[in-house]
Amino acid sequence: MATKKPVVLGLAVGGLGLLVAAALTMPQVVDWYQGRHLAEAEYSSGSEAKKSRDSVPRWLPDEATAVKYRMSTTGGDRLLKATLADGKLPAGCKQGAGSGRAHLRADWFPKGTDKEGTAACGAYNVVLKGTDLYAWQDHADWVKAKQAGSDAP
Structure with a gap:
């Protein structure tokens, strides 16, 4: 024993x-x-980002600078940061917070930003902080936009 x-x-x-x-x-x-299942890229302009990747939202102004983009390759979750010279919402965006939360994380996307949304651009929720635009898309909102026939990626 x-x-x-x-x-x-x-x-x-x-x-x-x-x-x-x-x-x-x-x-x-x-x-x-x-x-x-993630893809991330940086672009010098909105025009470059849209030419490089079809999933970058078309509402992003061509003249936006310092564009950072992160996406799920298996769904519709997205993060976007861009600098806008005039600090104004892009054309076609509407005031009013959306419903989705950011499910992705990135060191350039401040924690808690997805609780501050003040506008919607296509299926994206948006907040402006000075001249920096932060946008995120929730997979469920992406699915709804696709079902509604929206041309927004």
């Missing part, structure tokens, strides 16, 4: 070690899994 205690203790310590290792690596595995 004396030999069972070290074996049981060894198994317990080993099992605990495996649990700790799993807890430490799980966030990286989740990030990897989610990240493999």
